[in-house]
Structures are given as C-alpha cells and as structure tokens.
Amino acid sequence: MELFLSQILNGLAIGQVYALIALGFSLVFGVANIINFAQGALFMLGAFIAYSAIAWFGLPLIPAAIVSVVIVAILGLLLERIALRPLMGAPYIAPFLSTLAISTIIDQSAEIIWSPESQPFPASISSTTFFIGNAYITVTDLVIFGFGAAATIALTLFVSYTWTGRALRATAQDPAAAAQLGIRTDVMRQIAFGLAGALGALSGILVALYFQSVFPQMGIPFGLKGFAAALLGGLARIPGAVVGGLLLGIGETLASAYVGDSYRDAIAFSLLLLMLLVRPNGLLGGGKLNALGGSGAAAGAMPTTSLLASASSQLSATRAYYLPAWGFLVVGAAFALVPLLVSSTYVLQALIYGFIFALLAVSVSLVSGAAGILSIGHAAFFGVGAYAVAVLARPYGLSADVTLLAAVVLTALVALIAAIPLLKLSGHTAALGTLAIGQIGFLVFLNWVSVTRGPMGILNIPHPVLEVLGGLRFATTGQKYWLVLGLVVIAVVIAERYVSSPIGRTWRAIREDRLAAQASGLPVRRYILLAFAISGALAGLAGGLFAYVQQVVSPESFTVETSILILTMAVLGGLGNLSGAVLTGFALAILPEFLRGFEEWRMIIYGLLLLVALRVRPQGLLGAR
Amino acid sequence: MAETQPRIVIDAIDVHYGAVQALFGVSLTVGAREVVAVLGGNASGKSTTIKSVLGLVRPTKGTITLDGAPVNGQRPDAIIARGVASVPEGRRVFPEMSVYENLLLGAYPRRREARELAGDLERVYDAFPRLKERRAQLAGTMSGGEQQMLALARAWLRKPTLVCIDEPSMGLSPRFVDQVYEVLQSWKAQGITILLVEQNARMALELADRAYVLQHGRVAVSGTARDLASDPQVRKAYLGAA
Ligand SMILES: Nc1ncnc2c1ncn2[C@@H]1O[C@H](COP(=O)(O)OP(=O)(O)OP(=O)(O)O)[C@@H](O)[C@H]1O
Ligand SMILES: [Mg+2]
Numbered sequence: 001m002e003l004f005l006s007q008i009l010n011g012l013a014i015g016q017v018y019a020l021i022a023l024g025f026s027l028v029f030g031v032a033n034i035i036n037f038a039q040g041a042l043f044m045l046g047a048f049i050a051y052s053a054i055a056w057f058g059l060p061l062i063p064a065a066i067v068s069v070v071i072v073a074i075l076g077l078l079l080e081r082i083a084l085r086p087l088m089g090a091p092y093i094a095p096f097l098s099t100l101a102i103s104t105i106i107d108q109s110a111e112i113i114w115s116p117e118s119q120p121f122p123a124s125i126s127s128t129t130f131f132i133g134n135a136y137i138t139v140t141d142l143v144i145f146g147f148g149a150a151a152t153i154a155l156t157l158f159v160s161y162t163w164t165g166r167a168l169r170a171t172a173q174d175p176a177a178a179a180q181l182g183i184r185t186d187v188m189r190q191i192a193f194g195l196a197g198a199l200g201a202l203s204g205i206l207v208a209l210y211f212q213s214v215f216p217q218m219g220i221p222f223g224l225k226g227f228a229a230a231l232l233g234g235l236a237r238i239p240g241a242v243v244g245g246l247l248l249g250i251g252e253t254l255a256s257a258y259v260g261d262s263y264r265d266a267i268a269f270s271l272l273l274l275m276l277l278v279r280p281n282g283l284l285g286g287g288k289l290n291a292l293g294g295s296g297a298a299a300g301a302m303p304t305t306s307l308l309a310s311a312s313s314q315l316s317a318t319r320a321y322y323l324p325a326w327g328f329l330v331v332g333a334a335f336a337l338v339p340l341l342v343s344s345t346y347v348l349q350a351l352i353y354g355f356i357f358a359l360l361a362v363s364v365s366l367v368s369g370a371a372g373i374l375s376i377g378h379a380a381f382f383g384v385g386a387y388a389v390a391v392l393a394r395p396y397g398l399s400a401d402v403t404l405l406a407a408v409v410l411t412a413l414v415a416l417i418a419a420i421p422l423l424k425l426s427g428h429t430a431a432l433g434t435l436a437i438g439q440i441g442f443l444v445f446l447n448w449v450s451v452t453r454g455p456m457g458i459l460n461i462p463h464p465v466l467e468v469l470g471g472l473r474f475a476t477t478g479q480k481y482w483l484v485l486g487l488v489v490i491a492v493v494i495a496e497r498y499v500s501s502p503i504g505r506t507w508r509a510i511r512e513d514r515l516a517a518q519a520s521g522l523p524v525r526r527y528i529l530l531a532f533a534i535s536g537a538l539a540g541l542a543g544g545l546f547a548y549v550q551q552v553v554s555p556e557s558f559t560v561e562t563s564i565l566i567l568t569m570a571v572l573g574g575l576g577n578l579s580g581a582v583l584t585g586f587a588l589a590i591l592p593e594f595l596r597g598f599e600e601w602r603m604i605i606y607g608l609l610l611l612v613a614l615r616v617r618p619q620g621l622l623g624a625r
Numbered sequence: 626m627a628e629t630q631p632r633i634v635i636d637a638i639d640v641h642y643g644a645v646q647a648l649f650g651v652s653l654t655v656g657a658r659e660v661v662a663v664l665g666g667n668a669s670g671k672s673t674t675i676k677s678v679l680g681l682v683r684p685t686k687g688t689i690t691l692d693g694a695p696v697n698g699q700r701p702d703a704i705i706a707r708g709v710a711s712v713p714e715g716r717r718v719f720p721e722m723s724v725y726e727n728l729l730l731g732a733y734p735r736r737r738e739a740r741e742l743a744g745d746l747e748r749v750y751d752a753f754p755r756l757k758e759r760r761a762q763l764a765g766t767m768s769g770g771e772q773q774m775l776a777l778a779r780a781w782l783r784k785p786t787l788v789c790i791d792e793p794s795m796g797l798s799p800r801f802v803d804q805v806y807e808v809l810q811s812w813k814a815q816g817i818t819i820l821l822v823e824q825n826a827r828m829a830l831e832l833a834d835r836a837y838v839l840q841h842g843r844v845a846v847s848g849t850a851r852d853l854a855s856d857p858q859v860r861k862a863y864l865g866a867a
Contacts, residue, residue, distance in 0.1 A: 163733065163736045166722075166726060166729065166730055166733075167730070167733060169719070169721070169722065170719050170722070170730050173719045173720060173721055173722065174717055174719055174720075176681070176713070176717070177713055177717035177718075177719065178719075178730075179681065179701045179702070180679060180681070180701060180705070180711040180713050180717075181705065181711070181730055181731060181733050181734075181779075181783075182701070182702045182705030182706060182733050182734040182783075183702065183730075183733055184700070184702045
C-alpha cells in the first residue's frame, strides 16, 4: 500500500512533465492545426542544451535552464518559419511530414554533436526523501511537480487574460474571422510554436532531472507520450492536457513498479492505443474532435480525410506515372541478369537490400497512399517477419517455404490487429497511432528475451532451403539475390494488381473522403483492415528475406528510424504509386553505399531530401496516385 | 477636401480562385459617409468583392485604393488598422469564447486604449441589453440572431470609420432583420461609411445611398438606391415584383 501511494506521488511528478509536453502539442494543434512531430526533438534539445550549458560552460542549473528555454523557443519559431510557412496551401500531409523531416534531422544532428550514448545529467536536486504517512516522495519529485504546475498555471493565465492569449485562442477557433478583426494569424502561429518550444525545453530539463540522464533518442518516446497525454485529454484544451499527463504518469509508474521497468514505455504506448480504440476523443473531449474531421485530422478547414488534397484550390491536378503489373515482371527479368554480369558480392548485396526496401516502400505506399493512413510504424511489421523467420529457421530448423509463409501470415495478422485501434482515426492522429505501434514492436523485440533473445538478437540463421523446388539451397549471395528478386517481384505484382483493381479504387475513395465513402455504404473498416493485412504481408515477406540475407536479426534494425526511412521512400515516390515506391525505395536503400564514411549523415540526408521534396514536388517523384 | 475624397475605390479588379475566376473587371467607389450596397444572386461575387477590400483575397488585376492610398497586397491587419471593421459572412463569432471575450476581440486593434475601451464596452451593453445579460455565455450557444447582434457590436467596438458587412440578414427572421437594419441606420447617422453586401435587396436599398448589382462576377447595374429600387429589371430580379 505504501508502495502504491509512493508510486502515485512519483507518477504525479513525471505526469506533470508529460502534461507540459502535451501542452506544446495542444497549442500548436489548436492554433496551426497540425501535429508537430518535432515537439519531441525540441524537448530533447531542451535537455541537451541545458546539459551543455552546465557541463561545458559551467553554468548553474537555473541559468542553464533559462538559456535552454530561450534558445529552444527561438528554434520553435524557426521551425514554423522554415518547415511550415512555405507549405501553406500544400497537401495536408506536407506540414506533418515536414516536421517529421526536421525532427529526423535534429535527432541525428544531436547524435553527431553529443554522441549517441546516454549521458548522466550533470545537475541534480537534493534527493532528500519526505514521508507522508508511510508513502515517500523525494524533493526532486516535488520540485518537478511544482515547476510543471507553475508553468501550466502561468500558461493558463496567459491565454485566458492577455490580449495575445485571447488572439491565440481566437486564431485557434476561427483563423479567417480572427484575421478580419486585425489579428495577425501568422504571428499567432509563430507564438504558438515559440511557446511550444519553451514548454518542450522546460519539460526536457525536468525529465533530465527526473531520470538523471540525457540521450539523443529521448525525443520520440517522450514526444509520443506527450502526444498520448494530449490525446487522452482531448487534444484541444489545457485542463485536458494536464489531466491526460497526470493519468499517463501515474499509469506508467504503477506499471513499471508492478510489471517491470522495461515495460514502462510499452505500457504507456499500449495505453495510448487502447485510448484510441475506446475513446478517440479523449477522456474529457466531447464530440469536438469528431467535428474536426474524424478525431483530429485537422480543424474545420479540412472537409476531407484526404492526405493529398490541399486547402487551397490552387493546386493543379498532377499526373502520376506508373508501370502496369506486368511491367514489374519485365524489370525483374532484366535485374535477374545482373549476377551473370557482375560477380561482386558487395554489389549484389547492395542490390538485395535495394529490393527489400523497395518492397517495404511498396508496403507503406499501399497503406498510406492507397488507404490514406500514414504509417510511421512499419518497422514493427518488418521486424515481426524477420523474427518469425529467425525463430522458425534457427531453433526449429524449418525450411524457407514454411518460415516465409509463416512470416507473411503472421505479419498480416499482426498488422490487421494493430490496425483496429486506428480505424476511427485519420490524418495526423492515425499517423501517431502507427508510431505507437512501431514503438511497441521495437520494445517487444528488445524485451521479450525468451523469444527474441533481446538486444543480443538471433545469430547464425541458416541459408534458406526451398522444399517446393526439391530442397534447393540458396547459399551464395548470387543465389540469394535470385530468391529475393523473385519473391519481391511476385509480391509487388500482386500488390500492384490490388491497387489497380476495384479494391484499389475503393481504397482511394476512402482516402479522399472517408465520410462520403461511409455514407455511400462502403464497408470502410473492412477495406482499411484489408489494406493493413496486405501491407503487413508485404512487410513480413521483406522482413523474412532480410533475416535470411543478414543471417542475424536484432532489434536495432527495427527502430523508428527505419519506419521513418520507409515512409520517406513511399512519400518521395508518390504516395499510392507503387512504381514510385519501388524506384525510391530501391534508390534510397543503395544510396548509403555511395556515402561510405558518412554513415551518420544518412538520416540527415534523407530528412533534407524529404524537406526539399515537400516544397518542390509534394506529389512525389512519379506522382501520387 | 476630406469630404470629397472617396473612401474606397475599386478599379477594374479581376479575382481568381485557382483556375476559377470570380470577378471580372469590377469597379466600385464608396464615398465618405456613404452607404453603398452590393447586391446579386448566389455566387455572383459579392463576398469576393468585400474580401478583396479587406485584403483576404488578392486581385490578379486592377487596383484597390483606400483613402487615396493603394492597398493591393496588404495584409488584412494592415487594412483593419486603417479604421476598418468587418462583419463577416455567417457572423463568425468565436464559439468557444464568452460574449464578453468576443466583444473584446473586436477591439483588438485598440487594445492599448484600456480606459476608453471600458467606457465603450458599457455603451455597447446599453445599446444591446441582451448581450449584457448573456456576457458570460459561450458565443457558440447563442441563437443566430443573437450572434449577428454580437458580430455587429464586436465591429462597433473597433470604433471604425468604415465597416464592411457581408449579408447581415442571412437566415434571420423579419424581426431580427429589422433590428439589424436599425443598428446599421444608427451607424449611418453616426457618419460611419458602410460597404454592405446583401441578398435582401429591399432592406439594403432602403438603407443605402447607392448600389451595385453583380451578375456572374461583373457589375450589371449601378446607380442611386432610389433609381435601382424603381428600376424594373432590378425589381423583377431582386425585389420579387412581377
Ligand atoms: N475559396 C474559394 N475557392 C474557390 N472558389 C471560390 C472560393 N470562394 C469563392 N469561390 C467562388 O467564387 C464565386 C463567387 O463567390 P462569392 O463567395 O463571392 O459569391 P457570393 O456572391 O458572396 O455568393 P453568396 O450569396 O452565395 O454568398 C463562386 O463561384 C464561388 O464558388
Ligand atoms: Mg457571399
């Protein structure tokens, strides 16, 4: 019982921090109508800038914190200026992807500047412990709670009683009307981003104090938790964000106490998915988010669930270029000749990865482009396929026919189940749901040691043997090349046939306007589930082949970075355009081979490519379909 | 001199929404202290005309002059800062804010005049007792007619010398329409210049000094309100006369 009470007190402290991150999301969502994926990156920068100010420049904690908050607030303003303002009138996904690209660039730059390792935070508050009855609470917890609460109250007073605060709320409720009253809505957007930066930095510092460590990858998990808290509270209001944050903090602290600390995050994200499933409008939210285009795609200005349409009618229709299904057979046949001409295993290996990522990009393009749910979680499906093969082929020694089939079926099933919480969502919210799925997948690969062997991974996966081909064994790289190429081509042809069929047309109708599709009697949920199952099957096959090619499967292949990479490929190719996905997936996968020695710049380059593409060619290289 | 210079001069503007052209060489003048009505059927370009004046859309051709200075390409806030207030189409009150806060936001350009503002707020409450009663109510929960009154009061708190009004009688019962026009009449008496967009030609022509009729994005007829009210074509099309 004492433990229970202590955990609750403890959870309130961290929950208050989540509330601050959540407020950053809510402010920006309210005023600018987008979900700022880079909120987590701002949070991480807040922690690291404070860290550097203390560790490098010897500043005491408080001045270091102030410096950090100011710098990150300015970065928030810049973020709006660089990543979002130029995209006014671009397709609805563009701003979200733009913040995603920025976040990738910031995260990777942080790894270069501060090294990818976790570092102890060089300041702490006294660890004196108080007892309330038998429950205990540390001074650190109290200080964190106090600061978080003070910041929340200050923000509430600011938006309630100042002219700027009122103008912010007016802009959030009706930007066009606000502009007609003489309010500079563009400045309001900037202020919202600046405040979000300040809140992010403050929460980053508090988290660093709480856990006593900082690491460059902290942005995404904490950002996602902040988003979960915001969503829990209904995404639009300050009290909601606070209640959501506190509930999440208490929930995950209890979970880590009673289930195990390694499950802390997995439980937080599962909670998020559960919420999406049962109360997508949040605990406090009424029907408001529904009015905002299906649980928060974006506010009233968004009449459709389309990712590709845009608020301005100025976007002219664009052409999409794509191969018919048989075209992939021709291309595949041409590639089949390569091992006859090139014997370098290095080149063949690179091409094999190109094929695998082409398939992954197709998998994402199918679900994101065709069915309209932006997926930032496909690495989980990729991983399920890889682990399925690894486990069945290594400990059980099954043949490749069985293992690959199992990978495909199992992943399709996992994707189908994972899609259930997403059915009521669209737009940005659905994307963050997929991110939670991706994170849960990664955490399961990492922590379910009895099956996955945890961080060690599964080693020495045997060469694939196909019983259907009379026990044919694919031992050399050239042989594996043909196996991978053959299966990838078959899978892509099947996928293309789906996308070009009436089913594909229905997917696109759902993507363009889900309400209209529903109104005309289409079984929308069934179609979305089908899209996820097929997409999962493709990702599972890619994972299975990956396991055979690598001969090693370990969690670090299935991080968010991988998910973001695959999504970037799909977007750059033109969402829903499988030919485009194949092209960019293949090209971006072999790109690092040209960047030998600059591996750490890889994600930055992808991020920049995405950022540039969103501005000059938002419909993708070959055009979205 | 000040009396003779027109407040608004719209000179042969074209407005496009993407590929769609909404206005074709529309010209219009609003003199000082004048009430000018813009009439026309649905989609004739009335709202687009008013939005061009407010800087919400940019003409692709032609010029707009406000008090002798061109305003082409200026942001709405810069135009509002020159003593202009707007009563938008469909009222557009902020639904999740109280009546009081909505009123205050009308005075946003005057936010540094705290003292006078308090007095003006009292005067609004005197003129609209209903708003005083409901000042703590969320604007979104008010009736359409009440919201229209709120939108008018909000614009008045701007202390404008020029008001742009888009269809104030839309969706209102005759009693509320009368009330709206009483307010506008009193503004006219105070010497406020008014650019009024209306479908309700009868009411608009009673109030206005001059009027323009738009058809398919072009000015079809223009003249004094009296002449237009007796023009057989206008009577037939907009006043329901046989
Ligand atoms: N944002 C927009 N995007 C595309 N077309 C627009 C937009 N706004 C107006 N239009 C088009 O411009 C034309 C004129 O519209 P406008 O709103 O000016 O008409 P109106 O005369 O005010 O009509 P109503 O009486 O129905 O309000 C219409 O054909 C309309 O469809
Ligand atoms: Mg109109």
